[in-house]
Amino acid sequence: MRDSIRTLIQAFFLGEGPYTEMREGPRPALRGLAIVALVGVAVALVGLVGTTLEWATTPNMAEVKKTVLEGLQDMPWYQELRSSPEFREQFRQWYDRGWQIFPRLFGAPDIPTAAVRVVTLPLGLALVWFLYGLLAHIVARMLGGRGGLGQTLGCTALAVAPQLLNVFTFFPYLIVGGIVGTWTLLCRYVALKACHRLTWSRTLAATLLPYVAFALVLGVFGCLGVVVLGLISGGGSQ
Amino acid sequence: MSVNTNTSVRARTRELVQLAWETLLFRHEVYVGHVARADALKRGLMLLVAATLVAGMSSLAINLVSDLRPMSVEAQRQQAAQGVEEFLKSFRTMRDYYDLPPGLEEQIVAYMKAGMEMGFRIEELPTRLPKPVGRVLTDLGAFLSLPFSRMAGWAGYAIWVLLVAKLLGGRATVAQQLGTTALYAVPHVLDILGSVQCLGGIARLVATVWGIAIYVKAVAVANEFSIGRAIVATVVPVLVGGTLALMGSLAMVLFLALASA
Numbered sequence: 001m002r003d004s005i006r007t008l009i010q011a012f013f014l015g016e017g018p019y020t021e022m023r024e025g026p027r028p029a030l031r032g033l034a035i036v037a038l039v040g041v042a043v044a045l046v047g048l049v050g051t052t053l054e055w056a057t058t059p060n061m062a063e064v065k066k067t068v069l070e071g072l073q074d075m076p077w078y079q080e081l082r083s084s085p086e087f088r089e090q091f092r093q094w095y096d097r098g099w100q101i102f103p104r105l106f107g108a109p110d111i112p113t114a115a116v117r118v119v120t121l122p123l124g125l126a127l128v129w130f131l132y133g134l135l136a137h138i139v140a141r142m143l144g145g146r147g148g149l150g151q152t153l154g155c156t157a158l159a160v161a162p163q164l165l166n167v168f169t170f171f172p173y174l175i176v177g178g179i180v181g182t183w184t185l186l187c188r189y190v191a192l193k194a195c196h197r198l199t200w201s202r203t204l205a206a207t208l209l210p211y212v213a214f215a216l217v218l219g220v221f222g223c224l225g226v227v228v229l230g231l232i233s234g235g236g237s238q
Numbered sequence: 239m240s241v242n243t244n245t246s247v248r249a250r251t252r253e254l255v256q257l258a259w260e261t262l263l264f265r266h267e268v269y270v271g272h273v274a275r276a277d278a279l280k281r282g283l284m285l286l287v288a289a290t291l292v293a294g295m296s297s298l299a300i301n302l303v304s305d306l307r308p309m310s311v312e313a314q315r316q317q318a319a320q321g322v323e324e325f326l327k328s329f330r331t332m333r334d335y336y337d338l339p340p341g342l343e344e345q346i347v348a349y350m351k352a353g354m355e356m357g358f359r360i361e362e363l364p365t366r367l368p369k370p371v372g373r374v375l376t377d378l379g380a381f382l383s384l385p386f387s388r389m390a391g392w393a394g395y396a397i398w399v400l401l402v403a404k405l406l407g408g409r410a411t412v413a414q415q416l417g418t419t420a421l422y423a424v425p426h427v428l429d430i431l432g433s434v435q436c437l438g439g440i441a442r443l444v445a446t447v448w449g450i451a452i453y454v455k456a457v458a459v460a461n462e463f464s465i466g467r468a469i470v471a472t473v474v475p476v477l478v479g480g481t482l483a484l485m486g487s488l489a490m491v492l493f494l495a496l497a498s499a
Contacts, residue, residue: 013277057371071356
């Protein structure tokens with residue numbers, strides 16, 4: 001485990017050494033999977049500590065909900081409309097529904113969700129790693145790459161290293177932000193370069209095309225979702 | 239063992255401070271030596287993080303003092319009322335230039351007061367740990383987030399600069415490019431003066447210009463090409479981004495004009 005952490009730290013600093021070692025070593029895909037799972041579990045556990053500390057320094061959300069509701073009801077617009085029982089009922093429904101979504105959107109600490117992430121984060125990271133690795137491998141091979149599928153998966157697994165920055169979220173209210181995504185892209189470029197020995201421009205294409213493919217698939221599914229919703233709501237209103 | 243570790247940490251810190259100082263003076267051989275090192279990115283990142291934390295210290299101190307200063311609820315309400323008064327002053331100036339509906343001012347004040355009252359009531363709600371602990375953790379969290387935010391901006395931009403540099407024949411690896419351009423953050427220690435009136439603005443401007451000059455020099459050294467090409471590689475991403483944003487805005491204006499016609 002100590003070796004894996006050392007390799008990940010070296011991979012974070014974008015030298016080709018750790019990626020080449022992974023390429024040449026035995027069972028790279030299996031070792032890669034172990035690394036991705038290890039990082040996922042570690043980051044989720046540390047995040048749980050940070051979330052717990054945030055929870056301990058935040059007022060009870062049920063109390064906040066009640067206070068906000070009373071505040072809204074004191075406002076002039078509510079006073080004007082409160083005479084209608086239908087409005088009061090509808091407002092209450094929308095308020096309860098909104099309260100299920102907005103606190104999470106604004107980062108209210110949620111310990112159960114943080115605890116569930118101990119399972120879902122490694123799974124999610126592993127799924128993304130596998131899909132990205134597979135697509136990147138296909139593109140790299142089409143562009144003349146020389147690495148095998150296992151080697152590609154092993155090398156791209158090391159590109160999970162930037163997730164280690166999330167370890168700092170054991171400190172409550174600390175925001176790591178967009179650097180993880182940007183640095184992951186850089187690590188993937190170095191991983192594919194070390195694995196397939198392509199020129200910089202071909203490596204760049206192999207790095208970016210899976211992102212384009214993901215975006216296209218998401219776009220198509222998004223459009224399909226809108227069409228289906230439109231059909232459902234159109235059918236419902238007739 | 240621990241004596242050895244301390245000595246090694248002290249030597250490394252001295253080495254980094256030396257690198258920072260010579261970077262500020264644009265010593266060519268220092269840049270070349272830095273690029274050639276295997277740990278260029280590690281050293282660059284350490285300087286970027288250290289400079290950002292030093293720069294953020296004054297804001298942290300101000301926030302901690304203001305958050306831990308015992309302040310009565312009445313004093314907070316008075317401060318909020320002053321804020322409303324200031325808003326009303328600027329609103330009244332605006333009223334002279336725009337045709338605003340009657341009663342709008344009263345409505346805005348009523349909503350502002352209701353919102354502030356809600357905020358005060360939430361502030362008074364109890365927490366599991368003592369309130370000052372939460373305030374200190376919030377301020378420290380914001381302070382420690384600063385390097386991550388700077389890193390995100392720097393790394394995002396460096397990718398585009400590296401792409402243009404490669405197209406211009408640059409030879410830097412990703413680690414070399416990032417390790418050298420990270421040095422641009424060193425002059426930003428001057429941002430520590432940011433909260434000082436008048437001087438703060440000048441200090442920020444000097445840090446920005448100095449930082450850009452270091453960035454250009456770093457791109458030139460890492461890619462082994464001229465300063466002219468380095469300027470092109472540094473500026474082109476801004477120009478392309480700016481042009482795209484301008485075209486997007488124009489398209490939006492055109493679309494809105496056509497839609498309203």
